[in-house]
Amino acid sequence: MRNLRNAAIAAFAVLLTCLIQPVLSAPADLPRETVEADVSTRSVSITSGFTGMEIIIFGTVENSRQPSAEAGTYDVVVVVEGTTAPAVVRKKARVGGLWINSQSMRFASFPAYYAIASTRPIDEIADADLLTKNEIGFKHINMKPAGRASIGFSETADAQDFRLAVLRLKQRDGLYVKSDYGVGFIGRSLFRSTITLPPNVPVGPLTARVYLLRDGQLLSSYTSKVTMERAGVERFLHDAAFERPLLYGIAMIVLAALAGLSAAFAFSRISA
Amino acid sequence: MHVYLPIAEMPVNVLVFLGLGAAVGFLSGLFGVGGGFLLTPLLIFLGIPPAVAVGTGAAHIVASSVSGAFTQYQRNNVDFKMGVVMMAGGLAGTLIGVEVVRLLRKAGQFDLALYLIYVTFLGVIGSLMMIESLNAWRKIKAGSAGRTRKSGQHSWVDGLPLKMRFHRSKLYISAVPPAVIGMFIGFLAAIMGIGGGFVMIPAMIYLLRMPASVVVGTSLFQIVFVAAFAVLLHAVQNRTVDIVLALLLISGGVLGAQFGALSGEKLRGEQMRILLAGLVLIVAVRMAVDLVVTPEELFSFSGVQGGR
Numbered sequence: 001m002r003n004l005r006n007a008a009i010a011a012f013a014v015l016l017t018c019l020i021q022p023v024l025s026a027p028a029d030l031p032r033e034t035v036e037a038d039v040s041t042r043s044v045s046i047t048s049g050f051t052g053m054e055i056i057i058f059g060t061v062e063n064s065r066q067p068s069a070e071a072g073t074y075d076v077v078v079v080v081e082g083t084t085a086p087a088v089v090r091k092k093a094r095v096g097g098l099w100i101n102s103q104s105m106r107f108a109s110f111p112a113y114y115a116i117a118s119t120r121p122i123d124e125i126a127d128a129d130l131l132t133k134n135e136i137g138f139k140h141i142n143m144k145p146a147g148r149a150s151i152g153f154s155e156t157a158d159a160q161d162f163r164l165a166v167l168r169l170k171q172r173d174g175l176y177v178k179s180d181y182g183v184g185f186i187g188r189s190l191f192r193s194t195i196t197l198p199p200n201v202p203v204g205p206l207t208a209r210v211y212l213l214r215d216g217q218l219l220s221s222y223t224s225k226v227t228m229e230r231a232g233v234e235r236f237l238h239d240a241a242f243e244r245p246l247l248y249g250i251a252m253i254v255l256a257a258l259a260g261l262s263a264a265f266a267f268s269r270i271s272a
Numbered sequence: 273m274h275v276y277l278p279i280a281e282m283p284v285n286v287l288v289f290l291g292l293g294a295a296v297g298f299l300s301g302l303f304g305v306g307g308g309f310l311l312t313p314l315l316i317f318l319g320i321p322p323a324v325a326v327g328t329g330a331a332h333i334v335a336s337s338v339s340g341a342f343t344q345y346q347r348n349n350v351d352f353k354m355g356v357v358m359m360a361g362g363l364a365g366t367l368i369g370v371e372v373v374r375l376l377r378k379a380g381q382f383d384l385a386l387y388l389i390y391v392t393f394l395g396v397i398g399s400l401m402m403i404e405s406l407n408a409w410r411k412i413k414a415g416s417a418g419r420t421r422k423s424g425q426h427s428w429v430d431g432l433p434l435k436m437r438f439h440r441s442k443l444y445i446s447a448v449p450p451a452v453i454g455m456f457i458g459f460l461a462a463i464m465g466i467g468g469g470f471v472m473i474p475a476m477i478y479l480l481r482m483p484a485s486v487v488v489g490t491s492l493f494q495i496v497f498v499a500a501f502a503v504l505l506h507a508v509q510n511r512t513v514d515i516v517l518a519l520l521l522i523s524g525g526v527l528g529a530q531f532g533a534l535s536g537e538k539l540r541g542e543q544m545r546i547l548l549a550g551l552v553l554i555v556a557v558r559m560a561v562d563l564v565v566t567p568e569e570l571f572s573f574s575g576v577q578g579g580r
Contacts, residue, residue: 249507
């Protein structure tokens with residue numbers, strides 16, 4: 001009898017331990033959350049009819065511990081970046097009554113296009129160090145000044161002015177866009193975000209980066225590529241202009257001359 | 273209806289640019305001017321990068337001047353020898369002009385230079401046209417037609433070497449002045465995206481003393497080649513010729529020019545000339561204002577090559 005009672009107690013204890021244990025030691029043993037994501041469109045074609053397009057970035061939190069879509073356990077940040085290209089930024093100053101470009105700063109690179117969407121404003125999601133390290137947010141984009149310009153110029157107030165100007169100009173042109181609540185959860189683990197590529201988006205491959213965070217800590221990230229290329233007539237003309245400029249120029253002249261001549265012919269027939 | 277421009281790298285409304293081509297073509301048909309001096313600023317106002325506006329404008333000039341030159345050729349109004357001499361200067365001037373465009377773009381001062389040159393030329397030409405047409409209108413109203421011109425004057429032009437006989441123009445003059453005029457116009461054409469007829473025709477009449485009958489045909493003949501050369505150089509050196517934009521403008525332009533030429537036969541010349549002068553002055557003022565008024569944004573971007 002005693003053995004039986006002891007066995008029952010032991011069994012009960014084991015059962016209880018089994019029930020309580022996950023709650024007590026959860027962080028240590030539960031599988032880590034990771035993020036998996038993808039982009040609705042893997043390749044974007046710029047044709048002569050291109051007037052911008054929307055791409056959807058969706059993904060899922062593996063091993064989500066979020067009780068519901070509204071719980072807000074996780075933060076997700078989606079960044080879509082265009083290729084980086086060198087550019088010159090110029091500042092006008094008044095010279096003898098006229099506004100003339102006087103100062104300039106050459107940047108070795110900054111993304112031609114940058115779209116960011118997040119579950120809430122990024123400043124609330126994580127601290128500046130993490131954002132800078134991962135280039136999340138306009139303020140944290142790495143803008144490298146080009147060789148000569150960077151000497152003795154890097155941390156001056158002027159350089160900061162030029163950086164801010166880049167952000168302002170890019171936002172004005174609709175090429176740097178942010179959406180503070182642009183990522184939404186659907187259910188416990190599924191999320192999605194819509195990014196709009198404007199009609200003037202610079203042509204070149206895009207990189208989509210997805211970050212999963214909880215309590216200001218980066219849990220996981222995922223990177224995906226989207227190709228963006230000119231297609232059809234658009235591609236043919238652009239390639240011709242840049243790779244065979246002489247032929248392109250001659251073709252332009254011939255077409256223009258033919259148009260002019262045919263108009264003259266047609267008109268002389270009509271008026272004669 | 274939109275189409276994406278391969279060089280300007282932006283989608284544009286087809287109808288707007290067909291309409292712009294037609295409107296400028298109409299004016300050029302009406303007044304017998306090339307219209308480049310209106311087209312380039314209007315393209316810039318519509319958001320086309322200035323360098324692309326200039327390169328593409330040159331292609332538009334090829335089309336409109338071929339059309340006019342052909343008509344003049346049929347009427348035997350072209351002095352080919354004079355045209356070739358001017359063209360030689362014109363090609364050299366274009367070469368220099370396109371190189372200057374490249375250097376100015378590199379220095380970030382092309383837009384400024386373009387605006388300054390435009391304001392100066394449009395301001396001067398617009399004022400002269402306005403004064404001249406107002407006077408002509410007043411004379412017509414007063415009932416005294418006809419004008420007197422001094423002829424047989426000799427000037428410093430006669431003292432220059434390399435004298436050539438130009439049969440069609442009935443001239444025996446040095447080849448230097450026509451070549452220099454051609455070169456100056458070629459230089460302007462390359463920088464401003466114009467044909468330069470509005471500068472060249474007065475120069476041919478008053479400096480070279482060519483007979484009025486061959487002036488227009490000869491000027492158009494050489495503009496065809498100079499503009500074609502400018503297209504080629506802009507395409508090769510600056511990559512700023514947008515073929516889609518050019519074809520839109522040309523399609524609208526050739527139609528507009530025919531209607532303009534038809535209307536020109538019916539409308540009163542002097543009043544229309546006052547309108548044209550007014551239009552030229554408005555464009556000049558608008559460009560001058562852009563130079564002087566404090567811009568909303570002091571900073572600007574430029575890419576390393578191509579349209580942007």
